[in-house]
Amino acid sequence: VCDLTCCLFFCASIMELAYVCEWEKRPKSTHCPSIPLVCSWSCRNLVAFSTDLKNDDDDKDVSHMIHIIDTEHPWDVYSINSGHTEVISCLEWDQSGSRLLSADGDGQIKCWSMSDHLVNSWESVLSSSVDGDPIVALSWLHNGVKLALHVEMSGSTNFGEKFSRVKFSPSLTLFGGKPMEGWLAVTVSGLVTVSLLKPGGTLLTASESLCRLRGRVALADIAFTGGGNIVVAATDGSSSSPVQFYKVVVSVVSEKCRIDTELLPSLFLRCTTDPLRREKYPAVTHLKFLTRENSEQVLLCASNQSGSIVECWSLRKEGLPVNNIFQHRSPVVGEKQPTILKWRILTTTNDLERVSAVALPKLPISISNTDLKVASDTKFCPGLGLALAFHDGSIQILHRLSLHTMGVFYGSSSSAQRPGDESTIKRQRAAGPALHFKALQFSWTSLALAGVDNHGKLHMLRVSPSMGQVLEMNTTLRHLLFLLEYCMVTGYDWWDVLLHVQPSMVHNLVEKLHEEYMRQNQALQQVLATRIVAVKASLCKLSTATAARACDFHAKLLLIAISATLKSLLRPHVLNTPDKSPGDRLTEICAKNTDTDIDKVMINLKTEEFVLDGPPLQSLQQLIQWVGDFVLYLLANLPNQTQNHHKETQIRTSDPLGPSRVFGSLVCEFWARTGTF
Numbered sequence: 005v006c007d008l009t010c011c012l013f014f015c016a017s018i019m020e021l022a023y024v025c026e027w028e029k030r031p032k033s034t035h036c037p038s039i040p041l042v043c044s045w046s047c048r049n050l051v052a053f054s055t056d057l058k059n060d061d062d063d064k065d066v067s068h069m070i071h072i073i074d075t076e077h078p079w080d081v082y083s084i085n086s087g088h089t090e091v092i093s094c095l096e097w098d099q100s101g102s103r104l105l106s107a108d109g110d111g112q113i114k115c116w117s118m119s120d121h122l123v124n125s126w127e128s129v130l131s132s133s134v135d136g137d138p139i140v141a142l143s144w145l146h147n148g149v150k151l152a153l154h155v156e157m158s159g160s161t162n163f164g165e166k167f168s169r170v171k172f173s174p175s176l177t178l179f180g181g182k183p184m185e186g187w188l189a190v191t192v193s194g195l196v197t198v199s200l201l202k203p204g205g206t207l208l209t210a211s212e213s214l215c216r217l218r219g220r221v222a223l224a225d226i227a228f229t230g231g232g233n234i235v236v237a238a239t240d241g242s243s244s245s246p247v248q249f250y251k252v253v254v255s256v257v258s259e260k261c262r263i264d265t266e267l268l269p270s271l272f273l274r275c276t277t278d279p280l281r282r283e284k285y286p287a288v289t290h291l292k293f294l295t296r297e298n299s300e301q302v303l304l305c306a307s308n309q310s311g312s313i314v315e316c317w318s319l320r321k322e323g324l325p326v327n328n329i330f331q332h333r334s335p336v337v338g339e340k341q342p343t344i345l346k347w348r349i350l351t352t353t354n355d356l357e358r359v360s361a362v363a364l365p366k367l368p369i370s371i372s373n374t375d376l377k378v379a380s381d382t383k384f385c386p387g388l389g390l391a392l393a394f395h396d397g398s399i400q401i402l403h404r405l406s407l408h409t410m411g412v413f414y415g416s417s418s419s420a421q422r423p424g425d426e427s428t429i430k431r432q433r434a435a436g437p438a439l440h441f442k443a444l445q446f447s448w449t450s451l452a453l454a455g456v457d458n459h460g461k462l463h464m465l466r467v468s469p470s471m472g473q474v475l476e477m478n479t480t481l482r483h484l485l486f487l488l489e490y491c492m493v494t495g496y497d498w499w500d501v502l503l504h505v506q507p508s509m510v511h512n513l514v515e516k517l518h519e520e521y522m523r524q525n526q527a528l529q530q531v532l533a534t535r536i537v538a539v540k541a542s543l544c545k546l547s548t549a550t551a552a553r554a555c556d557f558h559a560k561l562l563l564i565a566i567s568a569t570l571k572s573l574l575r576p577h578v579l580n581t582p583d584k585s586p587g588d589r590l591t592e593i594c595a596k597n598t599d600t601d602i603d604k605v606m607i608n609l610k611t612e613e614f615v616l617d618g619p620p621l622q623s624l625q626q627l628i629q630w631v632g633d634f635v636l637y638l639l640a641n642l643p644n645q646t647q648n649h650h651k652e653t654q655i656r657t658s659d660p661l662g663p664s665r666v667f668g669s670l671v672c673e674f675w676a677r678t679g680t681f
Contacts, residue, residue, distance in 0.1 A: 019401070025461060044104070053462060139190070141224035145198075146296075176232075184200055194215070194221050222239060224237060273288070313353055313356060323342070352407070362391070385470060
């Protein structure tokens with residue numbers, strides 16, 4: 005149980021504190037946050053993070069806890085005693101947001117899954133291990149699904165033009181091209197281990213060295229290529245050592261997992277080649293690919309005891325210069341100049357405060373110069389910034405390509421000097437060490453930021469979609485509508501978008517969303533029919549003027565769920581006349597066959613199937629379907645009946661047959677509307 009402290013601000017800043025999840029008061033001796041803390045945010049807006057708790061009876065007995073919260077209901081926290089014997093080093097959600105991987109400093113990897121699809125009930129279903137070898141990087145294998153978000157087409161009426169499927173190969177495929185599920189991990193000794201989930205539910209595991217000469221891996225990260233390969237970046241933690249990159253190919257040969265690795269071009273940090281900074285930042289503290297689906301851009305952070313510097317690098321294909329001896333040779337027709345892949349630095353920051361955590365956006369927008377210019381023209385900023393947390397308690401959002409500062413958040417105990425506040429540093433020094441964030445994660449639309457501080461508290465921040473720019477109301481509505489449509493198409497949760505919807509925007513957003521939905525083709529409308537009702541219900545709850553409509557949308561969702569359940573249970577496996585309704589089919593069967601002796605129905609308990617002679621089975625199925633449709637009609641008609649509540653009450657009290665008359669009138673109305681009997 006957590007004590008939730010909510011602090012809401014409506015100032016026009018880039019980052020605002022939404023709420024803080026503060027744990028119940030415990031003695032300081034029993035609370036020891038993990039080093040490092042880890043945090044992961046799923047596409048369902050579930051946040052998982054870790055802390056450690058000491059046993060009151062035995063100080064050496066430490067429980068490594070995993071906490072999972074729904075960001076919309078943060079007061080309901082589900083805590084898991086993970087059973088890990090060492091500090092948890094990695095947490096990773098799968099692409100559906102329903103399974104969670106956890107890894108520790110002893111090489112143990114556990115897969116957690118929901119019990120009965122309940123967010124507050126989790127169990128460990130699978131596990132693998134590399135005994136005694138701490139895990140430094142962890143990732144699920146890619147399933148081959150990648151969606152591109154085209155900001156320049158945000159004004160289009162076709163969802164297919166706004167969001168397109170990108171050709172991307174899974175990390176491993178089964179027969180028929182189906183992606184194989186599994187995960188990949190990198191250990192501190194330079195091993196890469198793969199666990200594949202076979203169709204029967206068992207695991208197929210294998211391990212291989214990243215290179216022939218194994219060395220210590222202090223930091224690592226994992227990315228995927230469009231061709232189905234995996235790229236691993238690794239460093240031993242020293243800024244004077246090269247950052248190595250490896251290509252990893254996973255395959256299954258003769259029912260055994262095979263791992264092939266290949267060394268790729270490496271790089272040296274720019275700060276180590278600068279004479280003024282050669283010894284200033286001795287340690288590499290953060291290593292991350294800018295996106296999981298882009299192995300050609302990487303972010304590096306080097307630090308000392310008091311400061312850090314951040315560098316952004318890009319892998320480029322360059323022409324290989326030809327020696328002067330061969331310059332006189334005339335090129336052969338069709339001969340191309342030889343090329344080579346080289347890492348080139350894109351940009352670097354000035355000297356910063358010491359970085360404690362890094363968060364990268366998950367929104368799938370391209371970060372080339374052309375795409376960034378389009379984003380600048382459209383003033384669409386979500387996904388353009390990365391977040392850095394510092395040991396003084398502040399957070400900065402930097403442009404993900406140029407690394408210039410876009411906004412700053414000062415925590416409640418931040419020692420950073422706010423504008424117009426000169427005494428903050430003095431007060432903070434007297435108060436003791438500053439509160440700072442040890443883990444940081446962006447939401448899937450980059451409109452919210454979750455941070456876990458060094459006391460184990462979770463802070464939720466709202467990130468402005470305009471990044472501090474003054475936008476017209478129509479532009480803001482268009483951007484929010486674009487992100488809501490993105491969530492509808494992908495199936496992601498849209499809670500973080502709702503953080504930025506003001507009550508005055510609700511009506512326009514609902515109307516615009518409905519208009520865009522009606523412009524899509526029938527097939528896509530059928531797929532999104534339930535999702536748009538759920539989005540409308542969430543929007544209408546934000547305003548008192550539309551609260552009644554929210555109740556209507558929730559009631560419609562209930563009726564849709566009941567209808568889908570009954571149809572899935574009652575629909576026959578083979579329907580000869582799908583163009584006819586159950587009532588039409590029932591009338592047709594009754595007209596042709598008067599023998600409807602239901603006593604002929606027998607239950608075959610062994611096969612659990614209905615056994616009938618001839619048409620009575622169809623008659624029974626159609627009858628049940630008709631009854632189901634009529635029950636749904638009764639449920640949907642209840643609001644209309646309450647309008648005539650007083651009249652119906654008089655009928656029931658004055659006429660003994662009143663209820664039967666009302667029921668009969670509803671039956672007749674149903675027959676009149678549907679044309680069935």
